[in-house]
Amino acid sequence: MLTIDDLAKYPFLRKASSFVESYGLTFQDLVNDEYYYVVQRAVERVKCGIRGRWAELNVVDPETEILSYPLALAFVYGLRQGWVVRRFANSEQKRCFELLKNEDKDKVAEVGKDGFDWDLEGTELMVSGALFDFSLPVENYLEVAPSFHSPDWKLVNRHVTGGRVYLKQVEAARLLSEALKLKILRKAEEEYIKKFQMPERLLSKLEGLEKLVKEIKIYDEDAAVEIIEEAKPPCIVALLKDLADGKSLSHMARFTVTTFLINTGESVENVLKYFSNVADFDEGKARYQVEHIAGLIGSKTKYVPPKCDVLRSFGLCIGGDAYCKKVRHPLQYYKMRAREIKRKKGWEKGA
Amino acid sequence: MHKEVAKAFKEYYQTLDVNELVVKDLQEREIALIPIGHETMIRHMAFPETIALKEHLVENVPAHLYYSSAYYKEPQSPDMNKKGWKGADLIFDVDADHIPTPCKADHDTWTCLDCATKGAGFPPEICPKCSMKRIETTTWVCDRCLEVAKEEVFKLIDEYLIPDFGVSLKDVEVCFSGHRGYHLHVQTEDLKMLTTDGRREIADYVRGVGLDPRHQGFRIMRDGSITGPDLRDGGWRGRFAKSVYTYLSRCTFEELKVVVGSDDVANIIMRNKERLLRGIMANPPSWMGLRGVELGRTIRIAKAAVRDVLCNIDERVTIDVKRLIRYPNTLHGKSGLKAAKVSYSDLESFDPLKDAVVFKSGSIKVYVKEAPRVRIGDYEVGPMKDVQLEVPEGLGIYLLCKGAAELRE
Numbered sequence: 001m002l003t004i005d006d007l008a009k010y011p012f013l014r015k016a017s018s019f020v021e022s023y024g025l026t027f028q029d030l031v032n033d034e035y036y037y038v039v040q041r042a043v044e045r046v047k048c049g050i051r052g053r054w055a056e057l058n059v060v061d062p063e064t065e066i067l068s069y070p071l072a073l074a075f076v077y078g079l080r081q082g083w084v085v086r087r088f089a090n091s092e093q094k095r096c097f098e099l100l101k102n103e104d105k106d107k108v109a110e111v112g113k114d115g116f117d118w119d120l121e122g123t124e125l126m127v128s129g130a131l132f133d134f135s136l137p138v139e140n141y142l143e144v145a146p147s148f149h150s151p152d153w154k155l156v157n158r159h160v161t162g163g164r165v166y167l168k169q170v171e172a173a174r175l176l177s178e179a180l181k182l183k184i185l186r187k188a189e190e191e192y193i194k195k196f197q198m199p200e201r202l203l204s205k206l207e208g209l210e211k212l213v214k215e216i217k218i219y220d221e222d223a224a225v226e227i228i229e230e231a232k233p234p235c236i237v238a239l240l241k242d243l244a245d246g247k248s249l250s251h252m253a254r255f256t257v258t259t260f261l262i263n264t265g266e267s268v269e270n271v272l273k274y275f276s277n278v279a280d281f282d283e284g285k286a287r288y289q290v291e292h293i294a295g296l297i298g299s300k301t302k303y304v305p306p307k308c309d310v311l312r313s314f315g316l317c318i319g320g321d322a323y324c325k326k327v328r329h330p331l332q333y334y335k336m337r338a339r340e341i342k343r344k345k346g347w348e349k350g351a
Numbered sequence: 352m353h354k355e356v357a358k359a360f361k362e363y364y365q366t367l368d369v370n371e372l373v374v375k376d377l378q379e380r381e382i383a384l385i386p387i388g389h390e391t392m393i394r395h396m397a398f399p400e401t402i403a404l405k406e407h408l409v410e411n412v413p414a415h416l417y418y419s420s421a422y423y424k425e426p427q428s429p430d431m432n433k434k435g436w437k438g439a440d441l442i443f444d445v446d447a448d449h450i451p452t453p454c455k456a457d458h459d460t461w462t463c464l465d466c467a468t469k470g471a472g473f474p475p476e477i478c479p480k481c482s483m484k485r486i487e488t489t490t491w492v493c494d495r496c497l498e499v500a501k502e503e504v505f506k507l508i509d510e511y512l513i514p515d516f517g518v519s520l521k522d523v524e525v526c527f528s529g530h531r532g533y534h535l536h537v538q539t540e541d542l543k544m545l546t547t548d549g550r551r552e553i554a555d556y557v558r559g560v561g562l563d564p565r566h567q568g569f570r571i572m573r574d575g576s577i578t579g580p581d582l583r584d585g586g587w588r589g590r591f592a593k594s595v596y597t598y599l600s601r602c603t604f605e606e607l608k609v610v611v612g613s614d615d616v617a618n619i620i621m622r623n624k625e626r627l628l629r630g631i632m633a634n635p636p637s638w639m640g641l642r643g644v645e646l647g648r649t650i651r652i653a654k655a656a657v658r659d660v661l662c663n664i665d666e667r668v669t670i671d672v673k674r675l676i677r678y679p680n681t682l683h684g685k686s687g688l689k690a691a692k693v694s695y696s697d698l699e700s701f702d703p704l705k706d707a708v709v710f711k712s713g714s715i716k717v718y719v720k721e722a723p724r725v726r727i728g729d730y731e732v733g734p735m736k737d738v739q740l741e742v743p744e745g746l747g748i749y750l751l752c753k754g755a756a757e758l759r760e
């Protein structure tokens with residue numbers, strides 16, 4: 001059975017939402033003095049998120065803890081900044097993980113059921129030296145596990161039998177808390193959330209948070225582009241070399257290279273130059289395709305390169321280097337290395 | 352395509368029992384076809400029931416008919432974003448094209464489109480002469496290829512889908528692809544909503560991609576000795592134990608030497624073989640027979656041992672959540688064979704080159720440009736080049752569909 005203290009720990013549960021609904025509150029009502037602490041707590045949670053810390057559990061007043069969660073989410077979505085949502089999702093994930101790690105097994109299973117419709121089941125299975133605490137259906141596991149980078153989480157490296165995946169408690173906690181993070185992130189993409197307007201009477205609070213957001217924002221994601229050659233990942237470097245040598249590439253290879261160049265800020269003209277050595281180069285056709293990919297014509301969708309997994313499937317991954325181990329996408333590689341190179345250059349200048 | 356083939360295909364669809372066209376939730380699937388004599392695919396069709404589909408096929412005889420692995424709210428919508436994805440079957444494509452069998456040298460050839468270099472057998476990824484990647488292949492099948500593909504299907508079902516994924520046989524539909532392999536359609540509510548990433552994990556699981564024996568019971572104990580999994584374990588643990596047992600019981604010293612990279616270590620293992628095998632079989636198992644062998648080398652043995660139990664599937668098909676795949680029990684325009692549904696119990700005795708032949712009346716005269724040895728039904732002919740033949744209808748249609756022959760009145 002989930003108690004009110006449990007709902008305070010896991011306010012994302014359906015039962016917690018019902019609890020909030022039972023108050024019959026609107027956002028307008030929250031401005032009243034009697035809910036002063038709820039608003040305060042919500043603001044605190046969001047601030048913790050923005051600062052990259054996790055909000056410690058406040059069990060003294062479980063009601064405030066539960067009521068503050070949906071309001072905190074409203075603030076986060078209301079701020080309309082991708083990185084704020086990501087940071088908040090991370091802080092809630094960490095908080096949830098720390099709590100679930102040492103939770104009673106029955107409770108963990110209930111959190112899985114009520115929060116994510118997972119059929120998590122407590123067990124004590126010993127196989128070849130490993131002791132597992134939980135099992136869950138493959139399809140539940142695969143809702144989340146592919147977002148982890150470590151090979152430990154690949155299904156092929158798990159104990160899978162009878163349609164169920166076996167986990168230790170700390171792993172179940174990690175998986176559930178990641179599911180929470182994804183839920184928060186995905187919700188931000190929904191249309192009604194994007195259109196959500198914060199009620200006027202709460203705007204003053206939101207403005208306070210906006211100030212903090214501006215202070216904290218250390219780097220500008222949309223800073224002017226400068227192409228950094230050394231930051232390109234090995235797969236792209238290899239494809240560019242093939243192009244320079246005049247080799248004709250497969251459809252997937254051409255798509256990868258074009259989307260990569262466009263997304264790092266190269267102009268259509270520059271991209272075409274890379275292809276000009278290829279034997280069957282037809283400028284008219286190539287320009288049409290590059291402009292299409294860049295989202296200038298056609299469906300106006302700007303395409304991004306395939307992620308590492310896909311490149312691997314198509315045989316375009318050439319093994320990679322130490323940086324590749326840390327990333328899942330060629331653009332992520334580029335951004336990471338470009339930042340590092342820029343920082344280094346900055347130091348050199350400074351020194 | 353030849354008139355004769357078009358006529359035969361039309362007759363097939365005219366006389367086809369509508370029950371043969373029954374698929375799960377037809378009304379939610381996108382239907383697509385390539386009409387006979389055309390290259391482009393007509394997409395975004397939907398049919399409320401099989402009878403309507405059959406009528407359409409008789410009027411617009413297809414060389415190839417496809418349906419979506421996905422279920423949609425509006426399967427006929429031409430805008431993929433407006434179709435309303437409701438889930439998809441989990442598909443496995445086992446194709447002899449992807450399995451390097453020795454018989455390929457007898458019936459397959461490849462040509463580099465850049466320098467015209469030719470060769471026989473499994474095509475290289477890049478041309479050995481000019482290093483270009485545009486390789487064109489001419490492929491045929493033989494009993495050997497199809498037998499290997501069938502073994503893969505059994506492996507997939509018996510070793511993975513049933514024991515590890517808990518899938519029941521009633522939810523698995525096996526179809527001959529109509530050409531060089533088989534399609535497996537897993538139709539369970541549980542797996543229907545899997546994303547591309549989730550499906551990739553399943554494809555990697557059966558292909559052993561990223562498989563690390565250290566996560567499946569192989570480790571170093573406190574006293575420095577090696578231990579491994581139990582034959583009775585489920586999943587990859589049990590598979591490793593069984594495979595290592597089988598591998599060690601039949602590998603030669605020379606093979607083992609290459610795998611472990613050391614004469615001395617291979618010697619130790621060969622000397623201890625009996626003890627080692629007994630240990631793996633024991634309950635609980637003992638891997639003490641590997642005393643003195645480092646974990647790294649044990650891992651290499653384990654990886655070599657499972658090579659034969661990995662599934663050879665085209666993972667691109669499995670990870671695609673919106674795949675158009677051949678419609679069961681319809682004709683394949685490049686072979687004239689039927690993409691027949693085969694029940695699991697009939698699969699063992701299923702002979703695609705006989706049981707998927709639908710044209711069986713009389714004989715036709717053809718002029719064969721070039722073909723390797725071919726069998727259709729009980730009739731076998733070839734290899735042949737520039738010959739005129741009178742052959743049974745099924746074989747004639749097959750050669751015409753393959754583009755290897757022309758009709759002679």
